[in-house]
Amino acid sequence: MGQPHDLGQIIDAHPFFKGIDSTLRSLLVGCAANERFEPGDFLVREGRPADKFYLLRAGQVAVEVDVPGKAPIVLETIGEGEVLGWSWVIEPYVSTFDARAMTLVRAVSFDGACLRRKMAGDPALGYEVLRRFLPVIGHRLATARLQLLDLYGPGVAKAARAKRKNGQ
Amino acid sequence: MTAAMRDPMLPRPFRIEKVRRELSDTFTMELVPAEGGGFAFAAGQFNMLYVFGIGEVPISISGDPGDGGKLIHTTRAVGAVTRAMDSMRAGDVVGVRGPFGTPWPVEEAFGHDLVFVAGGVGLAPLRPAIYQAMANRQRFGKVVVLYGARTPDDILFRRELERWRGRFDMEVHVTVDRGNPKWSGNVGVVPNLIAHAGFDPLSTTAFVCGPEVMMRYTALALEKNGVGREGIFLSMERNMKCGCGLCGHCQWGPHFVCKDGPVYRYDRIADLLAIREL
Ligand SMILES: Cc1cc2nc3c(=O)[nH]c(=O)nc-3n(C[C@H](O)[C@H](O)[C@H](O)COP(=O)(O)OP(=O)(O)OC[C@H]3O[C@@H](n4cnc5c(N)ncnc54)[C@H](O)[C@@H]3O)c2cc1C
Numbered sequence: 321m322g323q324p325h326d327l328g329q330i331i332d333a334h335p336f337f338k339g340i341d342s343t344l345r346s347l348l349v350g351c352a353a354n355e356r357f358e359p360g361d362f363l364v365r366e367g368r369p370a371d372k373f374y375l376l377r378a379g380q381v382a383v384e385v386d387v388p389g390k391a392p393i394v395l396e397t398i399g400e401g402e403v404l405g406w407s408w409v410i411e412p413y414v415s416t417f418d419a420r421a422m423t424l425v426r427a428v429s430f431d432g433a434c435l436r437r438k439m440a441g442d443p444a445l446g447y448e449v450l451r452r453f454l455p456v457i458g459h460r461l462a463t464a465r466l467q468l469l470d471l472y473g474p475g476v477a478k479a480a481r482a483k484r485k486n487g488q
Numbered sequence: 489m490t491a492a493m494r495d496p497m498l499p500r501p502f503r504i505e506k507v508r509r510e511l512s513d514t515f516t517m518e519l520v521p522a523e524g525g526g527f528a529f530a531a532g533q534f535n536m537l538y539v540f541g542i543g544e545v546p547i548s549i550s551g552d553p554g555d556g557g558k559l560i561h562t563t564r565a566v567g568a569v570t571r572a573m574d575s576m577r578a579g580d581v582v583g584v585r586g587p588f589g590t591p592w593p594v595e596e597a598f599g600h601d602l603v604f605v606a607g608g609v610g611l612a613p614l615r616p617a618i619y620q621a622m623a624n625r626q627r628f629g630k631v632v633v634l635y636g637a638r639t640p641d642d643i644l645f646r647r648e649l650e651r652w653r654g655r656f657d658m659e660v661h662v663t664v665d666r667g668n669p670k671w672s673g674n675v676g677v678v679p680n681l682i683a684h685a686g687f688d689p690l691s692t693t694a695f696v697c698g699p700e701v702m703m704r705y706t707a708l709a710l711e712k713n714g715v716g717r718e719g720i721f722l723s724m725e726r727n728m729k730c731g732c733g734l735c736g737h738c739q740w741g742p743h744f745v746c747k748d749g750p751v752y753r754y755d756r757i758a759d760l761l762a763i764r765e766l
Protein backbone atom coordinates (compact mmCIF):
# COMPACT_ATOMS: atom_id res chain seq x y z
CA MET A 321 0.00 0.00 0.00
CA GLY A 322 1.27 3.51 -0.84
CA GLN A 323 1.87 6.28 1.64
CA PRO A 324 -1.11 8.57 2.42
CA HIS A 325 0.87 11.47 0.99
CA ASP A 326 1.23 9.66 -2.35
CA LEU A 327 -2.42 8.72 -2.32
CA GLY A 328 -3.39 12.36 -1.83
CA GLN A 329 -1.41 13.33 -4.91
CA ILE A 330 -2.87 10.47 -6.90
CA ILE A 331 -6.42 11.44 -5.90
CA ASP A 332 -5.72 15.06 -6.82
CA ALA A 333 -4.40 14.02 -10.23
CA HIS A 334 -7.35 11.77 -11.09
CA PRO A 335 -10.05 13.43 -13.24
CA PHE A 336 -12.82 12.15 -10.98
CA PHE A 337 -11.67 14.22 -8.00
CA LYS A 338 -10.20 17.06 -10.06
CA GLY A 339 -10.12 20.31 -8.08
CA ILE A 340 -11.36 18.80 -4.82
CA ASP A 341 -10.90 20.86 -1.68
CA SER A 342 -7.78 19.71 0.22
CA THR A 343 -9.61 19.24 3.54
CA LEU A 344 -12.16 16.94 1.90
CA ARG A 345 -9.40 15.17 0.02
CA SER A 346 -7.56 14.37 3.24
CA LEU A 347 -10.75 12.77 4.56
CA LEU A 348 -10.86 10.62 1.40
CA VAL A 349 -7.25 9.53 1.81
CA GLY A 350 -8.10 7.87 5.13
CA CYS A 351 -10.39 5.43 3.29
CA ALA A 352 -8.14 4.87 0.26
CA ALA A 353 -5.62 2.22 -0.77
CA ASN A 354 -3.44 1.57 -3.79
CA GLU A 355 -4.31 -1.64 -5.60
CA ARG A 356 -3.06 -3.63 -8.54
CA PHE A 357 -4.84 -6.36 -10.50
CA GLU A 358 -3.48 -8.91 -12.95
CA PRO A 359 -5.42 -9.63 -16.17
CA GLY A 360 -8.39 -11.87 -15.30
CA ASP A 361 -8.62 -10.72 -11.66
CA PHE A 362 -12.04 -9.56 -10.53
CA LEU A 363 -12.34 -6.11 -8.98
CA VAL A 364 -16.07 -6.58 -8.34
CA ARG A 365 -18.31 -9.67 -8.24
CA GLU A 366 -22.03 -9.57 -8.89
CA GLY A 367 -24.11 -10.31 -5.79
CA ARG A 368 -21.27 -9.72 -3.34
CA PRO A 369 -21.20 -6.84 -0.85
CA ALA A 370 -20.26 -3.62 -2.67
CA ASP A 371 -17.64 -2.58 -0.19
CA LYS A 372 -15.39 -0.58 -2.52
CA PHE A 373 -15.16 1.73 -5.47
CA TYR A 374 -12.13 2.36 -7.66
CA LEU A 375 -10.43 5.22 -9.41
CA LEU A 376 -8.76 3.57 -12.39
CA ARG A 377 -5.24 4.87 -12.96
CA ALA A 378 -4.04 2.50 -15.67
CA GLY A 379 -5.33 -0.47 -17.62
CA GLN A 380 -8.74 -1.56 -18.74
CA VAL A 381 -11.66 -3.21 -16.93
CA ALA A 382 -14.62 -5.08 -18.45
CA VAL A 383 -17.98 -4.62 -16.76
CA GLU A 384 -19.77 -7.84 -17.52
CA VAL A 385 -22.57 -10.27 -16.75
CA ASP A 386 -21.88 -13.91 -16.15
CA VAL A 387 -23.95 -16.25 -18.32
CA PRO A 388 -24.02 -19.86 -17.09
CA GLY A 389 -22.33 -22.22 -19.50
CA LYS A 390 -21.27 -19.39 -21.83
CA ALA A 391 -18.68 -16.66 -22.07
CA PRO A 392 -19.60 -13.60 -20.01
CA ILE A 393 -21.28 -10.72 -21.86
CA VAL A 394 -19.20 -7.54 -21.70
CA LEU A 395 -21.50 -4.53 -21.25
CA GLU A 396 -18.81 -1.89 -21.40
CA THR A 397 -15.13 -1.36 -20.87
CA ILE A 398 -13.73 1.42 -18.75
CA GLY A 399 -10.20 2.56 -18.29
CA GLU A 400 -7.69 5.09 -17.12
CA GLY A 401 -9.20 8.25 -15.68
CA GLU A 402 -12.59 6.66 -14.99
CA VAL A 403 -14.36 5.52 -11.85
CA LEU A 404 -15.72 2.03 -11.25
CA GLY A 405 -18.62 1.14 -8.94
CA TRP A 406 -21.37 3.05 -7.21
CA SER A 407 -23.29 0.24 -5.49
CA TRP A 408 -21.29 1.02 -2.33
CA VAL A 409 -23.34 4.21 -1.93
CA ILE A 410 -26.78 2.78 -2.72
CA GLU A 411 -28.54 0.45 -0.31
CA PRO A 412 -28.41 -2.55 0.04
CA TYR A 413 -24.74 -2.11 -1.01
CA VAL A 414 -24.62 -5.16 -3.29
CA SER A 415 -22.71 -5.26 -6.59
CA THR A 416 -24.88 -5.62 -9.67
CA PHE A 417 -22.23 -6.65 -12.22
CA ASP A 418 -18.85 -8.31 -12.42
CA ALA A 419 -15.82 -6.16 -13.18
CA ARG A 420 -12.76 -7.98 -14.50
CA ALA A 421 -9.29 -6.67 -15.28
CA MET A 422 -8.62 -7.06 -19.03
CA THR A 423 -5.04 -5.87 -18.65
CA LEU A 424 -2.79 -5.07 -15.74
CA VAL A 425 -4.83 -2.54 -13.77
CA ARG A 426 -3.65 0.02 -11.25
CA ALA A 427 -6.31 1.70 -9.16
CA VAL A 428 -7.01 3.52 -5.96
CA SER A 429 -9.76 1.76 -4.03
CA PHE A 430 -11.97 3.38 -1.43
CA ASP A 431 -13.49 1.47 1.46
CA GLY A 432 -17.24 2.04 1.07
CA ALA A 433 -18.18 1.60 4.75
CA CYS A 434 -15.38 3.96 5.83
CA LEU A 435 -16.44 6.59 3.33
CA ARG A 436 -20.16 6.26 4.12
CA ARG A 437 -19.36 6.86 7.79
CA LYS A 438 -17.35 9.97 6.96
CA MET A 439 -19.98 11.24 4.53
CA ALA A 440 -22.73 10.79 7.16
CA GLY A 441 -20.68 12.80 9.63
CA ASP A 442 -19.63 15.50 7.18
CA PRO A 443 -22.38 16.60 4.77
CA ALA A 444 -19.91 18.71 2.77
CA LEU A 445 -17.94 15.56 1.97
CA GLY A 446 -21.15 13.65 1.30
CA TYR A 447 -22.36 16.31 -1.12
CA GLU A 448 -18.99 16.54 -2.86
CA VAL A 449 -18.72 12.80 -3.45
CA LEU A 450 -22.33 12.40 -4.64
CA ARG A 451 -22.06 15.51 -6.82
CA ARG A 452 -19.21 13.81 -8.65
CA PHE A 453 -20.87 10.40 -8.89
CA LEU A 454 -24.23 11.56 -10.28
CA PRO A 455 -22.96 12.74 -13.69
CA VAL A 456 -21.03 9.48 -14.07
CA ILE A 457 -24.16 7.46 -13.29
CA GLY A 458 -26.19 9.63 -15.69
CA HIS A 459 -23.59 9.29 -18.43
CA ARG A 460 -23.35 5.52 -18.05
CA LEU A 461 -27.14 5.21 -18.19
CA ALA A 462 -27.33 7.38 -21.32
CA THR A 463 -24.61 5.45 -23.13
CA ALA A 464 -26.14 2.10 -22.11
CA ARG A 465 -29.39 3.29 -23.72
CA LEU A 466 -27.55 4.33 -26.88
CA GLN A 467 -25.94 0.91 -27.04
CA LEU A 468 -29.37 -0.71 -26.78
CA LEU A 469 -30.54 1.29 -29.81
CA ASP A 470 -28.32 -0.84 -32.04
CA LEU A 471 -27.48 2.28 -34.05
CA TYR A 472 -25.52 0.51 -36.76
CA GLY A 473 -28.14 -2.15 -37.36
CA PRO A 474 -30.72 -1.65 -40.11
CA GLY A 475 -33.54 -0.82 -37.67
CA VAL A 476 -32.70 2.77 -36.75
CA ALA A 477 -32.03 4.05 -40.28
CA LYS A 478 -35.16 2.28 -41.44
CA ALA A 479 -37.32 3.89 -38.77
CA ALA A 480 -35.84 7.34 -39.43
CA ARG A 481 -36.52 7.03 -43.16
CA ALA A 482 -40.08 5.81 -42.62
CA LYS A 483 -40.74 8.75 -40.28
CA ARG A 484 -39.42 11.25 -42.82
CA LYS A 485 -41.45 9.60 -45.60
CA ASN A 486 -44.67 9.80 -43.55
CA GLY A 487 -43.98 13.44 -42.78
CA GLN A 488 -43.62 14.33 -46.45
CA MET B 489 -15.72 16.58 -72.48
CA THR B 490 -14.64 18.34 -69.30
CA ALA B 491 -16.41 17.82 -66.01
CA ALA B 492 -17.62 21.43 -66.12
CA MET B 493 -19.37 20.89 -69.47
CA ARG B 494 -20.95 17.57 -68.56
CA ASP B 495 -24.73 17.40 -68.03
CA PRO B 496 -25.08 16.58 -64.30
CA MET B 497 -28.21 14.54 -65.03
CA LEU B 498 -26.49 12.27 -67.54
CA PRO B 499 -24.87 9.15 -66.06
CA ARG B 500 -21.39 8.31 -67.27
CA PRO B 501 -20.68 4.60 -67.78
CA PHE B 502 -18.05 3.16 -65.44
CA ARG B 503 -16.75 -0.41 -65.61
CA ILE B 504 -16.38 -2.33 -62.38
CA GLU B 505 -12.73 -3.35 -62.23
CA LYS B 506 -12.77 -5.07 -58.88
CA VAL B 507 -15.25 -5.92 -56.14
CA ARG B 508 -14.03 -6.59 -52.62
CA ARG B 509 -16.25 -8.00 -49.87
CA GLU B 510 -15.69 -5.99 -46.72
CA LEU B 511 -18.41 -7.41 -44.44
CA SER B 512 -21.32 -9.78 -44.93
CA ASP B 513 -23.49 -6.90 -46.23
CA THR B 514 -20.84 -4.39 -47.32
CA PHE B 515 -18.67 -4.31 -50.42
CA THR B 516 -16.19 -2.01 -52.16
CA MET B 517 -16.19 -1.45 -55.90
CA GLU B 518 -13.30 -0.06 -57.92
CA LEU B 519 -14.62 1.69 -61.00
CA VAL B 520 -12.90 3.03 -64.11
CA PRO B 521 -14.51 5.29 -66.71
CA ALA B 522 -15.61 3.10 -69.63
CA GLU B 523 -14.89 5.95 -72.03
CA GLY B 524 -11.43 6.62 -70.54
CA GLY B 525 -10.22 9.65 -68.60
CA GLY B 526 -9.99 10.15 -64.87
CA PHE B 527 -12.24 11.22 -62.07
CA ALA B 528 -11.36 14.14 -59.82
CA PHE B 529 -13.21 14.61 -56.55
CA ALA B 530 -12.79 16.08 -53.10
CA ALA B 531 -12.91 14.02 -49.89
CA GLY B 532 -16.48 13.90 -48.59
CA GLN B 533 -18.22 14.17 -51.97
CA PHE B 534 -20.64 11.56 -53.28
CA ASN B 535 -21.84 10.17 -56.60
CA MET B 536 -25.24 9.06 -57.77
CA LEU B 537 -24.65 5.43 -58.78
CA TYR B 538 -27.11 4.02 -61.28
CA VAL B 539 -27.79 0.30 -61.58
CA PHE B 540 -29.36 0.24 -65.03
CA GLY B 541 -32.98 -0.84 -64.93
CA ILE B 542 -33.15 -0.78 -61.13
CA GLY B 543 -32.44 2.72 -59.84
CA GLU B 544 -30.00 5.29 -58.61
CA VAL B 545 -28.59 5.92 -55.10
CA PRO B 546 -26.22 8.46 -53.52
CA ILE B 547 -23.00 6.80 -52.32
CA SER B 548 -19.97 8.64 -50.95
CA ILE B 549 -16.59 8.15 -52.52
CA SER B 550 -14.36 6.07 -50.23
CA GLY B 551 -11.09 6.14 -52.18
CA ASP B 552 -8.03 8.35 -52.14
CA PRO B 553 -8.58 11.80 -53.68
CA GLY B 554 -4.87 11.79 -54.54
CA ASP B 555 -5.41 8.79 -56.84
CA GLY B 556 -7.45 10.20 -59.71
CA GLY B 557 -7.32 7.02 -61.78
CA LYS B 558 -9.82 4.94 -59.83
CA LEU B 559 -13.19 5.66 -58.36
CA ILE B 560 -13.89 3.71 -55.18
CA HIS B 561 -17.22 3.28 -53.43
CA THR B 562 -18.03 1.25 -50.33
CA THR B 563 -21.68 0.33 -50.00
CA ARG B 564 -23.85 -1.48 -47.54
CA ALA B 565 -26.61 -3.50 -49.18
CA VAL B 566 -29.87 -2.45 -47.51
CA GLY B 567 -32.52 -2.26 -50.24
CA ALA B 568 -33.43 -2.68 -53.89
CA VAL B 569 -30.63 -0.71 -55.53
CA THR B 570 -27.79 -1.45 -53.16
CA ARG B 571 -28.64 -5.18 -53.18
CA ALA B 572 -28.66 -5.20 -56.96
CA MET B 573 -25.28 -3.48 -56.84
CA ASP B 574 -24.04 -6.15 -54.45
CA SER B 575 -24.72 -8.81 -57.07
CA MET B 576 -22.65 -7.04 -59.74
CA ARG B 577 -19.24 -8.38 -60.72
CA ALA B 578 -16.02 -7.19 -62.35
CA GLY B 579 -16.71 -6.20 -65.98
CA ASP B 580 -20.28 -5.00 -65.30
CA VAL B 581 -21.12 -1.35 -65.93
CA VAL B 582 -22.77 1.20 -63.61
CA GLY B 583 -23.81 4.77 -64.36
CA VAL B 584 -22.10 7.52 -62.40
CA ARG B 585 -23.23 11.11 -61.93
CA GLY B 586 -21.12 13.41 -59.85
CA PRO B 587 -19.11 14.22 -57.89
CA PHE B 588 -21.64 16.19 -55.86
CA GLY B 589 -21.76 17.96 -52.53
CA THR B 590 -19.53 19.78 -50.12
CA PRO B 591 -16.19 18.28 -49.05
CA TRP B 592 -14.55 17.71 -45.67
CA PRO B 593 -12.54 20.94 -45.14
CA VAL B 594 -9.21 19.15 -44.72
CA GLU B 595 -7.02 22.06 -45.82
CA GLU B 596 -8.86 24.52 -43.56
CA ALA B 597 -7.85 22.27 -40.68
CA PHE B 598 -4.10 22.66 -41.38
CA GLY B 599 -2.33 23.54 -38.13
CA HIS B 600 -4.95 21.80 -35.99
CA ASP B 601 -5.29 18.41 -34.36
CA LEU B 602 -7.59 16.36 -36.54
CA VAL B 603 -10.13 13.97 -35.02
CA PHE B 604 -12.16 11.59 -37.18
CA VAL B 605 -15.14 9.96 -35.50
CA ALA B 606 -16.93 7.29 -37.51
CA GLY B 607 -19.72 4.84 -36.82
CA GLY B 608 -20.54 1.75 -38.91
CA VAL B 609 -20.30 2.28 -42.66
CA GLY B 610 -19.69 5.98 -41.86
CA LEU B 611 -15.98 5.21 -41.96
CA ALA B 612 -16.24 4.95 -45.77
CA PRO B 613 -17.11 8.63 -46.45
CA LEU B 614 -14.38 9.67 -44.00
CA ARG B 615 -11.63 7.52 -45.48
CA PRO B 616 -10.75 9.92 -48.34
CA ALA B 617 -10.22 12.69 -45.76
CA ILE B 618 -8.02 10.38 -43.68
CA TYR B 619 -5.94 9.62 -46.79
CA GLN B 620 -5.68 13.33 -47.56
CA ALA B 621 -4.66 14.11 -43.99
CA MET B 622 -2.00 11.41 -44.00
CA ALA B 623 -0.66 12.67 -47.33
CA ASN B 624 -0.19 16.04 -45.61
CA ARG B 625 0.68 14.60 -42.21
CA GLN B 626 3.20 17.29 -41.31
CA ARG B 627 0.51 19.98 -41.67
CA PHE B 628 -1.44 18.70 -38.65
CA GLY B 629 -0.87 18.23 -34.97
CA LYS B 630 -2.30 14.94 -33.77
CA VAL B 631 -4.37 12.78 -36.07
CA VAL B 632 -6.89 10.63 -34.21
CA VAL B 633 -9.36 8.11 -35.61
CA LEU B 634 -12.19 6.94 -33.35
CA TYR B 635 -14.39 4.20 -34.76
CA GLY B 636 -17.47 2.42 -33.45
CA ALA B 637 -19.03 -0.71 -34.94
CA ARG B 638 -21.89 -2.96 -33.97
CA THR B 639 -19.79 -6.06 -33.23
CA PRO B 640 -16.17 -7.10 -33.88
CA ASP B 641 -17.35 -8.81 -37.09
CA ASP B 642 -18.76 -5.49 -38.36
CA ILE B 643 -15.50 -3.52 -38.23
CA LEU B 644 -15.07 -1.95 -41.65
CA PHE B 645 -11.58 -1.61 -43.20
CA ARG B 646 -10.20 -3.64 -40.32
CA ARG B 647 -6.76 -4.23 -41.80
CA GLU B 648 -6.41 -0.58 -42.67
CA LEU B 649 -7.39 0.44 -39.13
CA GLU B 650 -4.76 -1.95 -37.80
CA ARG B 651 -2.18 -0.51 -40.14
CA TRP B 652 -3.04 3.03 -39.11
CA ARG B 653 -2.87 2.05 -35.46
CA GLY B 654 0.63 0.70 -36.07
CA ARG B 655 1.87 4.10 -37.21
CA PHE B 656 3.68 6.37 -34.77
CA ASP B 657 1.94 9.45 -36.09
CA MET B 658 -1.66 8.37 -35.74
CA GLU B 659 -3.88 7.44 -32.80
CA VAL B 660 -6.63 4.90 -33.49
CA HIS B 661 -9.28 3.65 -31.05
CA VAL B 662 -12.01 1.19 -31.93
CA THR B 663 -15.05 0.24 -29.88
CA VAL B 664 -17.99 -2.09 -30.43
CA ASP B 665 -21.54 -2.01 -29.07
CA ARG B 666 -21.43 -5.73 -28.37
CA GLY B 667 -18.27 -7.74 -27.87
CA ASN B 668 -17.72 -11.45 -28.37
CA PRO B 669 -15.48 -13.89 -26.50
CA LYS B 670 -12.57 -13.23 -28.89
CA TRP B 671 -12.78 -9.43 -28.60
CA SER B 672 -10.44 -7.87 -26.06
CA GLY B 673 -10.91 -4.26 -27.13
CA ASN B 674 -13.28 -1.51 -26.02
CA VAL B 675 -16.99 -2.12 -25.56
CA GLY B 676 -19.26 0.93 -25.48
CA VAL B 677 -20.45 3.72 -27.73
CA VAL B 678 -18.03 5.75 -29.83
CA PRO B 679 -18.60 9.11 -28.03
CA ASN B 680 -17.06 7.42 -24.96
CA LEU B 681 -13.72 7.25 -26.77
CA ILE B 682 -13.49 11.01 -27.09
CA ALA B 683 -12.42 11.70 -23.51
CA HIS B 684 -9.54 9.19 -23.88
CA ALA B 685 -8.16 10.58 -27.12
CA GLY B 686 -5.18 12.83 -26.65
CA PHE B 687 -6.02 15.98 -28.63
CA ASP B 688 -6.02 19.67 -27.80
CA PRO B 689 -9.69 20.67 -27.87
CA LEU B 690 -8.87 24.33 -28.33
CA SER B 691 -7.10 23.59 -31.57
CA THR B 692 -9.05 20.68 -32.99
CA THR B 693 -11.11 20.06 -36.08
CA ALA B 694 -13.40 17.03 -35.88
CA PHE B 695 -15.02 15.21 -38.81
CA VAL B 696 -17.94 12.98 -37.84
CA CYS B 697 -19.82 10.47 -39.98
CA GLY B 698 -22.32 7.79 -39.04
CA PRO B 699 -25.99 7.34 -38.21
CA GLU B 700 -27.59 10.67 -37.29
CA VAL B 701 -28.21 9.72 -33.65
CA MET B 702 -24.55 8.72 -33.27
CA MET B 703 -23.46 12.05 -34.81
CA ARG B 704 -25.68 14.07 -32.46
CA TYR B 705 -24.25 12.41 -29.36
CA THR B 706 -20.73 12.57 -30.75
CA ALA B 707 -21.06 16.31 -31.37
CA LEU B 708 -22.30 16.75 -27.79
CA ALA B 709 -19.38 14.74 -26.42
CA LEU B 710 -16.89 16.75 -28.50
CA GLU B 711 -18.40 19.97 -27.17
CA LYS B 712 -18.32 18.63 -23.62
CA ASN B 713 -14.63 17.92 -24.10
CA GLY B 714 -13.99 21.49 -25.19
CA VAL B 715 -14.18 21.41 -28.99
CA GLY B 716 -16.04 24.46 -30.36
CA ARG B 717 -19.07 23.96 -32.60
CA GLU B 718 -17.32 25.72 -35.47
CA GLY B 719 -14.60 23.04 -35.35
CA ILE B 720 -17.04 20.13 -35.75
CA PHE B 721 -18.24 18.89 -39.16
CA LEU B 722 -20.93 16.26 -39.81
CA SER B 723 -21.98 14.46 -42.99
CA MET B 724 -25.77 14.37 -43.31
CA GLU B 725 -27.92 11.89 -45.23
CA ARG B 726 -31.30 12.54 -46.82
CA ASN B 727 -33.17 10.77 -49.64
CA MET B 728 -31.97 12.08 -52.98
CA LYS B 729 -33.12 12.08 -56.58
CA CYS B 730 -31.18 14.55 -58.74
CA GLY B 731 -28.18 14.94 -56.43
CA CYS B 732 -27.44 18.39 -57.79
CA GLY B 733 -29.87 20.90 -56.32
CA LEU B 734 -32.64 20.69 -58.94
CA CYS B 735 -35.49 18.60 -57.55
CA GLY B 736 -35.77 19.54 -53.86
CA HIS B 737 -36.06 15.89 -52.83
CA CYS B 738 -33.32 16.21 -50.23
CA GLN B 739 -34.67 19.39 -48.64
CA TRP B 740 -33.84 19.74 -44.96
CA GLY B 741 -35.15 22.99 -43.54
CA PRO B 742 -33.65 25.72 -45.73
CA HIS B 743 -30.97 23.36 -47.11
CA PHE B 744 -30.71 21.02 -50.05
CA VAL B 745 -28.42 18.39 -48.56
CA CYS B 746 -27.06 17.32 -51.97
CA LYS B 747 -25.80 20.82 -52.72
CA ASP B 748 -25.36 22.63 -49.38
CA GLY B 749 -24.13 19.39 -47.77
CA PRO B 750 -23.61 16.58 -47.14
CA VAL B 751 -20.75 17.98 -45.04
CA TYR B 752 -21.94 20.74 -42.71
CA ARG B 753 -20.32 22.76 -39.96
CA TYR B 754 -22.11 21.81 -36.77
CA ASP B 755 -22.89 25.35 -35.58
CA ARG B 756 -24.80 25.92 -38.83
CA ILE B 757 -27.11 22.91 -38.40
CA ALA B 758 -27.29 22.29 -34.64
CA ASP B 759 -30.72 23.96 -34.43
CA LEU B 760 -32.05 21.93 -37.36
CA LEU B 761 -30.75 18.70 -35.86
CA ALA B 762 -32.85 19.41 -32.79
CA ILE B 763 -36.11 19.62 -34.80
CA ARG B 764 -37.68 16.20 -34.68
CA GLU B 765 -40.01 16.49 -37.65
CA LEU B 766 -37.21 17.11 -40.15
C1 LIG C 1 -24.86 11.86 -49.36
C2 LIG C 1 -25.07 10.42 -49.07
C3 LIG C 1 -23.99 9.56 -49.03
C4 LIG C 1 -24.16 8.20 -48.77
N1 LIG C 1 -23.07 7.40 -48.76
C5 LIG C 1 -23.20 6.08 -48.56
C6 LIG C 1 -22.07 5.22 -48.58
O1 LIG C 1 -20.94 5.64 -48.78
N2 LIG C 1 -22.28 3.90 -48.39
C7 LIG C 1 -23.54 3.39 -48.16
O2 LIG C 1 -23.67 2.17 -48.00
N3 LIG C 1 -24.62 4.18 -48.12
C8 LIG C 1 -24.48 5.51 -48.33
N4 LIG C 1 -25.59 6.31 -48.33
C9 LIG C 1 -26.91 5.69 -48.08
C10 LIG C 1 -27.47 5.09 -49.37
O3 LIG C 1 -27.72 6.11 -50.28
C11 LIG C 1 -28.74 4.30 -49.09
O4 LIG C 1 -28.43 3.18 -48.31
C12 LIG C 1 -29.39 3.89 -50.38
O5 LIG C 1 -29.96 4.99 -51.00
C13 LIG C 1 -30.45 2.82 -50.15
O6 LIG C 1 -31.08 2.56 -51.38
P1 LIG C 1 -31.74 1.14 -51.72
O7 LIG C 1 -32.54 1.30 -52.96
O8 LIG C 1 -30.72 0.08 -51.73
O9 LIG C 1 -32.65 0.92 -50.47
P2 LIG C 1 -34.15 1.42 -50.33
O10 LIG C 1 -35.01 0.48 -51.12
O11 LIG C 1 -34.22 2.89 -50.59
O12 LIG C 1 -34.30 1.14 -48.81
C14 LIG C 1 -34.45 -0.21 -48.38
C15 LIG C 1 -34.58 -0.25 -46.91
O13 LIG C 1 -33.30 0.06 -46.31
C16 LIG C 1 -33.45 1.16 -45.46
N5 LIG C 1 -32.28 2.00 -45.61
C17 LIG C 1 -32.10 2.94 -46.54
N6 LIG C 1 -30.93 3.57 -46.36
C18 LIG C 1 -30.35 2.98 -45.30
C19 LIG C 1 -29.13 3.18 -44.63
N7 LIG C 1 -28.28 4.13 -44.98
N8 LIG C 1 -28.84 2.36 -43.58
C20 LIG C 1 -29.70 1.42 -43.19
N9 LIG C 1 -30.88 1.20 -43.79
C21 LIG C 1 -31.21 1.97 -44.83
C22 LIG C 1 -34.70 1.88 -45.92
O14 LIG C 1 -35.36 2.54 -44.86
C23 LIG C 1 -35.57 0.77 -46.43
O15 LIG C 1 -36.34 0.17 -45.44
C24 LIG C 1 -25.46 7.69 -48.55
C25 LIG C 1 -26.56 8.54 -48.57
C26 LIG C 1 -26.37 9.88 -48.82
C27 LIG C 1 -27.56 10.79 -48.86
Ligand code: FES
Binds near residue numbers: 728733734739745747
Ligand atom coordinates in the same frame (compact mmCIF):
# COMPACT_ATOMS: atom_id res chain seq x y z
S1 FES D 1 -31.61 15.58 -54.55
FE1 FES D 1 -32.56 16.98 -55.89
S2 FES D 1 -32.25 18.83 -54.90
FE2 FES D 1 -31.12 17.45 -53.68
